[in-house]
Amino acid sequence: MRDSTFHSDGVDVDDQRAVYETSLGAIYQTTVEEALENPDFSALHGSVQLIFTSPPFPLNRKKKYGNLRGAEYVAWLSSLAPRLADLLTPDGSIVIEIGNAWEPGSPSMSILTLQSLLAFLEAGDLELCQQFVCNNPARLPSPAQWVTIERIRVKDSFTNVWWMANSDRPKANNRNVLSEYSPAMLKLLSSKKYNTGDRPSGHDIGSTSFLKNNGGSIPSNVLSFSNTSSSDPYLRFCREQSLDPHPARMPAGLAEFFIKFLTDPGDLVLDPFAGSNLTGAVSESLERKWISFEPLADYIAGSRGRFPALLA
Numbered sequence: 001m002r003d004s005t006f007h008s009d010g011v012d013v014d015d016q017r018a019v020y021e022t023s024l025g026a027i028y029q030t031t032v033e034e035a036l037e038n039p040d041f042s043a044l045h046g047s048v049q050l051i052f053t054s055p056p057f058p059l060n061r062k063k064k065y066g067n068l069r070g071a072e073y074v075a076w077l078s079s080l081a082p083r084l085a086d087l088l089t090p091d092g093s094i095v096i097e098i099g100n101a102w103e104p105g106s107p108s109m110s111i112l113t114l115q116s117l118l119a120f121l122e123a124g125d126l127e128l129c130q131q132f133v134c135n136n137p138a139r140l141p142s143p144a145q146w147v148t149i150e151r152i153r154v155k156d157s158f159t160n161v162w163w164m165a166n167s168d169r170p171k172a173n174n175r176n177v178l179s180e181y182s183p184a185m186l187k188l189l190s191s192k193k194y195n196t197g198d199r200p201s202g203h204d205i206g207s208t209s210f211l212k213n214n215g216g217s218i219p220s221n222v223l224s225f226s227n228t229s230s231s232d233p234y235l236r237f238c239r240e241q242s243l244d245p246h247p248a249r250m251p252a253g254l255a256e257f258f259i260k261f262l263t264d265p266g267d268l269v270l271d272p273f274a275g276s277n278l279t280g281a282v283s284e285s286l287e288r289k290w291i292s293f294e295p296l297a298d299y300i301a302g303s304r305g306r307f308p309a310l311l312a
Helices: 031-037 039-044 071-086 112-124 144-149 183-191 233-240 252-262 280-285 296-307
Strands: 002-010 009-017 025-028 048-053 087-101 127-135 157-163 222-224 268-271 289-293
Touching: 002 183, 009 025, 025 280, 048 252, 071 087, 071 112, 087 112, 087 252, 112 127, 112 157, 157 252, 222 252, 233 296, 252 280, 268 280, 280 289, 280 296
Parallel strands: 025 289, 048 087, 048 268, 127 222, 268 289
Antiparallel strands: 002 009, 087 157, 127 157
16 A cells, blocks of 8 residues: 655655655665656656665575575676765765575675675775674574585674775764774773883874773774564564564664764665665654665565554
């Protein structure tokens, strides 16, 4: 059921009707290919600050949400790059999470994800700003055949997250994603004493700048989030409505990190592979505008559970 047409400051999607919307965003039942070819979405060009998404991974087993394999996957993903890049503001970013792939029937990792990244960068004429790793310490051991049965590999617990942009200086501010200081660092700040001088590495630490309280520490590009909750509002809503939850949900902390890092309140965030619309919900909570595309009606129906105001 399509409820309304989304109008937001600077973005006016005239004739395309949203399945549901909030004061900040809307989700449309469409594939990204259809949306990119639809003139109704032409207003998005040059207005998106962040494209944050997790496209279907190049898995060996076919999933409900759709996933190509091999050269087909590389060609498909890279074909989207120039059209997605055209949607960005001059200092906008694209962040894509892609999981690892394995060779069919073999305990060898596939290089397909790396080939896809390189093809995407080249096709979109994009700069690779930084690589991130998103580790899920609670992830079940996989691939099961090699990890739990033959025990010749350790569990694959992380995904790669690639940050790209049209330039090498997109909008970004790591002050927005500072980590809490450790007890040891808080003790150091309190003591006002720092051991300057040479280190075994050869570095000469001659400054007392480490004694300045910056409100937190700069995070690394290794992020860790468990994704084990079985009682969050989204899953409860899916159970109540007898809807299948999306099987490949990313942790909310991952979306929150990049939305805070690369956008400001009022900026527009787009997820072209919305799934359960986690990106839209996190954007909403952080006062960012958002637009999401998802072709499967059941996943859109379930995603309403992420927006309590829609259920009141």
